[in-house]
Amino acid sequence: EAHGAGGNQYCFDTPALNATVLRRQALEHALRGALERGEFVLHYQPRVSLKDGAIVGLEALLRWQHPELGLVPPLQFIPLAEETGLIVPVGEWVIGAACRQIRCWRERGLAVPPVAINLSARQFRSGELHGTIAAALAAEGLEGAQLELEITESTTMADVEEAVATMRKLKALGVSLALDDFGTGYSSLAYLKRFPIDYLKIDRAFVRDVVTEPDDAAICIATIRLAHSLRLKVIAEGVESEAQMEYLRRQGCDEIQGFYFSRPVEGEALAVMLGDGARMALAAFADGAPPP
Ligand code: C2E
Ligand code: MG
Ligand code: MG
Ligand code: MG
Numbered sequence: 001e002a003h004g005a006g007g008n009q010y011c012f013d014t015p016a017l018n019a020t021v022l023r024r025q026a027l028e029h030a031l032r033g034a035l036e037r038g039e040f041v042l043h044y045q046p047r048v049s050l051k052d053g054a055i056v057g058l059e060a061l062l063r064w065q066h067p068e069l070g071l072v073p074p075l076q077f078i079p080l081a082e083e084t085g086l087i088v089p090v091g092e093w094v095i096g097a098a099c100r101q102i103r104c105w106r107e108r109g110l111a112v113p114p115v116a117i118n119l120s121a122r123q124f125r126s127g128e129l130h131g132t133i134a135a136a137l138a139a140e141g142l143e144g145a146q147l148e149l150e151i152t153e154s155t156t157m158a159d160v161e162e163a164v165a166t167m168r169k170l171k172a173l174g175v176s177l178a179l180d181d182f183g184t185g186y187s188s189l190a191y192l193k194r195f196p197i198d199y200l201k202i203d204r205a206f207v208r209d210v211v212t213e214p215d216d217a218a219i220c221i222a223t224i225r226l227a228h229s230l231r232l233k234v235i236a237e238g239v240e241s242e243a244q245m246e247y248l249r250r251q252g253c254d255e256i257q258g259f260y261f262s263r264p265v266e267g268e269a270l271a272v273m274l275g276d277g278a279r280m281a282l283a284a285f286a287d288g289a290p291p292p
Contacts, residue, residue, distance in 0.1 A: 024080065030066055031077055031086055035093055039065050042097050043264035044115070046273060047235060047257035050249040053279040057148065057235075059116040059257065060098045061264045062090075082120050091123040095136045098147070101267050103140040110274045116148040116178060121155040125162075130169050137173070144174025150201070151177065153185025160191050167196050178235070183219060193230065200227040204238025207258070211243045221251050228252065 034040060041063045046055045064072040081087040098115050105112045123129060137144060149170060156163040167177055178199035179192075183206055206219045220236070227234040236248050239258030248256060262273065 027069075027072070027077060027080055028084060030069065031064075031081060031084070031090075034064060034066070035089060039067075040090070040093060040097075041065060041266070042094065042101065043266055044101075044270045045257060045264035046113075046262050046270070046278075047255050048261050048279075049255055050245070050253055055113055055274065055278060056255055057113050057116060057257075058270065059150070059264070060094060060101075060118070062094055062118075078120065082122050085122065087120045087122050088126050088128065091120060092128075092132050094118075095132055096139070099136040099140040099142055102142060102146055105267070105271055105274065108271065110271060112146065112274065114146055114148045114176060116150050118150045118180065119155065121152075121158070124151055124155050124166060125158070129166070130173070133170070133173060133175065145176070148176040148178055148199070150180040152180050153182070156191065156195065157186060160194070164194055164196070171196050182223060189226075192226075197232060199233050199235055201235045201237050201257075202253075204258075207236050207238045207244060207248070208240075211241075211247050217247070220248065220253075224248075224251050224253050 042060045043063055044058045044060055047057045047059065048054060049056045062074050062078070064074075064077055066072055078087065081090050095117060098117055102112050102115055119129070133144075133147065133149075136142075137147070151167075156167075171177060176198040177196065178201055179195065179197050180201045181203040182200045184203045200223060202220055202223050206216045206223075209216045210220050211217075224234050233254040235255045235257060236244075236253050237257050239245050239248065239256040239260045241260055244258075245256055245260055265273075
């Protein structure tokens with residue numbers, strides 16, 4: 001509870017709140033040193049084509065391995081990194097690390113599909129992003145088409161004109177753009193039309209009950225139609241079951257990502273998957289799959 005202590009001063013003495021504040025302060029402090037201590041690592045989750053089950057992309061997902069706090073999930077530290085501005089150097093590390101990983105995989109003779117990197121709002125608006133990506137690509141000798149950038153609707157909303165200009169500039173590097181978590185933000189269809197994007201990612205919130213909830217099914221179907229009408233590809237995220245996959249495939253969804261095919265894994269495990277030319281080992285793709 002908060003006690004009025006005169007004027008606008010309040011003294012919060014709820015233990016839970018204090019614990020939250022303490023954890024937050026501890027996290028912020030730890031986060032500041034995490035880059036120097038090398039505590040960040042990227043995991044990669046493949047996404048597969050619903051045409052033939054081939055791996056057509058990877059998403060880099062940031063993990064923070066703290067010695068005492070353990071594995072801190074991104075949703076616990078990315079908002080904090082965003083508020084404190086630490087997301088800019090952390091995001092720069094992500095871009096560099098992903099590009100180094102791609103070059104390492106390639107040096108081992110692996111065919112590496114495009115790797116998607118998540119951008120936070122602050123990073124997107126920082127003005128340094130274009131230069132950071134160009135430098136990372138050049139440092140590892142990669143072409144822009146090797147990267148995809150994922151942005152969310154809320155990232156684009158503060159200033160739509162500026163967002164469109166930033167997207168165009170990034171696209172000129174040869175990278176693809178995806179609108180992540182589609183349907184959970186506030187962007188209007190008028191903006192969507194203007195964004196030079198290549199993919200819509202249907203948020204996992206709509207995929208979870210797509211087979212059993214007619215409302216979720218309606219949203220997924222409408223999103224797939226909308227995307228195709230705008231000449232965009234659609235990726236469904238959070239696909240965990242064969243039933244979800246089959247349903248989305250029948251509705252014309254292009255690609256899926258989710259635990260059903262693979263969780264996010266370390267670079268080494270991903271290399272094994274790429275080396276195997278892993279495809280979904282499914283009846284759906286076993287016979288009658290269209291030739292490449
Ligand atoms: P996102 O970009 O929408 O990433 C998808 C999230 O769904 C990931 O969570 C992934 O592990 C999880 N996921 C994938 N398939 C399934 C599934 O079948 N079932 C379930 N239950 N979950 C699934 P994760 O790795 O915890 O990341 C959460 C969010 O943190 C990401 O959501 C993204 O917004 C953010 N994030 C992750 N890495 C970065 C990064 O390098 N930079 C920034 N700015 N944000 C990042
Ligand atoms: Mg994403
Ligand atoms: Mg997403
Ligand atoms: Mg999501």
